[in-house]
Amino acid sequence: MMATSSVPPLGKLGAHVSAAGGIPNAIDRIRAIGGDCLQIFISSPRGWQKTTITDEQVAAFRAGVAEHDxxxxxxxxxxxANIATSQAELRAKSIDALAHALTTADRIGAAxxxxxxxxxxxxxxxxxxxNVVSALREILERSPGTSQxxxxGSAGQQGAVGSPFAELGQMHREVGxxxxxxxxxxxxxxxxGYDVRTTEAIDRTLAEFDREVGLAQLVVMxxxxxxxxxxxxxxxxENIGHGAIGKAGFQALLHHPSLRSLPWILEVPGFEGLGPDAENLEILRKLGA
Ligand SMILES: [Zn+2]
Ligand SMILES: [Zn+2]
Structure with missing residues (x-):
């Protein structure tokens, strides 16, 4: 009898979409490009102003998510938001914004x-x-729900914290x-600096992640x-397959048993420059097939 290798099922493929005009609009936008899950901003990401979300919008959003799975x-x-800062005003505003987002996540049924x-x-x-650790503790205290x-992880920019897996692991452990x-x-x-272009490179990268953070803590890509x-x-x-990671890299990433079943969210510029689109989702789906 032939042994059947058990390949885990491909996870949901989705995208960041605009919630402009109210969060129910995000449902139409993700469906229009063929995504299975989504990420949104709940207000302009470049301003501090909170956008009011009405109970009607919450109900319509929750119904849309349920109806279309x-x-x-x-x-x-x-x-x-910058919770690494020691500047009192920026820190207070950042904690407030994150606590509000976390409370809103519970309200709208976000993970x-x-x-x-x-x-x-x-x-x-x-x-x-x-600073990061004490801010995260305060945010969790101020928003005692179940959302995560x-x-x-950051891109290793000058001054960024949370790029090396060791830093992510330390934050995770210390917040507890x-x-x-x-x-x-x-x-x-x-x-x-973490190579992901081949299965061997991904194995090495994820071995370090597992050692420093733990693969069980990784919930979304x-x-x-x-x-x-x-x-x-x-x-x-860059759009999927058109950058330095390339098609072979994404094929290896989407087939890696530790990553394959996670939700995958696109944040690409899009082929029309309008953000994640049907074409990028199609490329991802083909590479993951
Ligand atoms: Zn981000
Ligand atoms: Zn991102």
Whole structure:
């Protein structure tokens, strides 16, 4: 009798879509490009102003997600938030924004909030890490629901904290909450120096992740090709198969048994320059088949 190799099923393939005009619009937008799950901003990511979400919008959004089987939903936090800072005002605003996002995640039925841990600027790393950990504890206290606070690994930019897996692991351990999870962005990890272009390279990269953080903490992938070569520290996303990671890289990533079944969220520029589109989803789906 022939042995059947057990390949885990491919996870949901989705995208970041606009929620402009109200969160129910995000349902139409993800369906229009053929995505199975989604990520949204709940207000402009480049401003501090909170957008009001009405109970009617919450009900319509939840109904749409259920009807079209679009779980998991993620909220991406503001780009302005920086919980690594020691500046009192920026820190307070960042904690407030993240606690609000986490509370909103529970309200709209989202799995969690994905955020960047920020920039240390001219502080030393240990101070910045301590700031991140105490901020995350405060955010969790202020939003005592069940949604997850998901750390996204950074792209190794100058001053960024949370690029090396060792830093992600330290944050995760020191906060000590089951609600803290991790998102890996293929572009960011590649820019931070983690090669993902072959199965062997992914094995090495994930062995380090497993040692430092634990693969069980990885709950979602951001699927983005990279404009720059390995280890350049540039957070510039490219359409799938058109960047330095390339088609073979994504084929290997989507077939890796530790990654394959996770939700994959596109944050690519799109072939029309309008953000994630049907064509990128199609490429991802073909490479994952
Ligand atoms: Zn992000
Ligand atoms: Zn990302």
């Amino acid at each position: 679009l779980t998991p939903v993620y909220i991406h936090a503001l780009y302005l 969690g909030v994905i955020y960047h841990t920020g920039s240390k600027k001219d502080q030393d790393l240990s101070r910045a890490m301590a 606070l998901i750390i996204e 909450s089951d609600r803290v999870k991790v998102c890996l962005d293929t572009c960011h990890m590649f820019q931070a 951001h699927a983005n090709d990279a404009k720059a070569e390995l280890g350049r520290g540039l957070d510039r996303h």
